[in-house]
Amino acid sequence: MILPIVAYGDPVLRKVGIEIDKEYPELDTLITNMKETMYKASGVGLAAPQIGKAIRLFIIDASPFGEDEELSEEDRNVLADFKHVFINPKIVEEKGDEWAFNEGCLSIPDVREDVFRQEEITIEYQDEKFEKHTRTLNGLAARVFQHEYDHIEGILFTDKLSTLKKRLIKKKLENISKGKIKADYRMRFTKLKKK
Numbered sequence: 001m002i003l004p005i006v007a008y009g010d011p012v013l014r015k016v017g018i019e020i021d022k023e024y025p026e027l028d029t030l031i032t033n034m035k036e037t038m039y040k041a042s043g044v045g046l047a048a049p050q051i052g053k054a055i056r057l058f059i060i061d062a063s064p065f066g067e068d069e070e071l072s073e074e075d076r077n078v079l080a081d082f083k084h085v086f087i088n089p090k091i092v093e094e095k096g097d098e099w100a101f102n103e104g105c106l107s108i109p110d111v112r113e114d115v116f117r118q119e120e121i122t123i124e125y126q127d128e129k130f131e132k133h134t135r136t137l138n139g140l141a142a143r144v145f146q147h148e149y150d151h152i153e154g155i156l157f158t159d160k161l162s163t164l165k166k167r168l169i170k171k172k173l174e175n176i177s178k179g180k181i182k183a184d185y186r187m188r189f190t191k192l193k194k195k
Contacts, residue, residue: 003037003051004188008108008156009177011190015054017047017152019088022130024055031085031128034059041185043106045144047151050107052188056088058148065140075139082141089125089149092134094118101143103157109183111172115160117146 006012020027030053038046038059047058065071066080096119104112121142124134137145147157158166158173175181179189 001033001036002040002186003033004186005037005041005046005106005183006050006052007176007179007181007187007189008158008173009191010052010107010188012049012052012054013107013151013156014154015049016154017049017054017056020055020057028128030057031059035061037185038106041106041183045148046106047148049151049154056152057086058089058152059085060144060148062141062144071140078139078141082144085128086123086145086148087126087128087130089123089145089152091121091146091149092124093122094120095122096120096138101140103143103147105147105157106185108156108158108173108176109181109187111158111169111176113158113161113165113169115147115157117143121146 034046034048034051037051038061044062044064045058045060048055060082062079062082066076068076098116099119100114100116102112103115119142120136120138122134122136123145124132126132150157158169177189177191179191
């Protein structure tokens with residue numbers, strides 16, 4: 001089932017997600033619905049807060065980047081297979097120089113800005129079978145993970161922008177929170193005035 005994506009301005013996007021366990025109700029259905037929702041919206045990641053659930057869960061399918069000719073062949077190969085469910089993830093270590101990349105977010109349609117993030121991260125997480133994993137991610141894989149990880153920490157990519165950039169997009173963000181935006185997918189607006 002395709003779920004509405006929560007728009008900028010909804011308080012759930014500012015909550016720190018709680019850890020879940022195997023007993024979380026209908027987890028398999030939730031993950032399936034999140035995947036359908038992400039693909040329908042042409043996203044490469046979707047975090048549970050973006051569908052209204054303040055839990056530590058997100059999914060990533062960065063395979064569309066695997067077709068980007070501007071990336072190195074090595075990056076394309078890594079991203080082509082970067083499809084995972086992340087439950088209760090943690091960033092254990094961040095290394096390398098921060099680098100900029102133009103990011104967007106399904107909860108903030110039509111806003112894209114350069115965001116600086118660490119080049120390499122080591123992470124721990126559980127998969128959908130609650131098996132534990134530790135791995136190191138670099139480049140765009142690390143970036144996509146960090147973007148989704150921020151969601152379960154109550155952080156949006158716009159929080160990482162300079163004061164000037166925040167001022168320049170302030171009206172756009174207000175319009176998104178009020179539902180004055182057109183998106184190619186279902187959205188939920190909490191500040192939409194009821195008539």
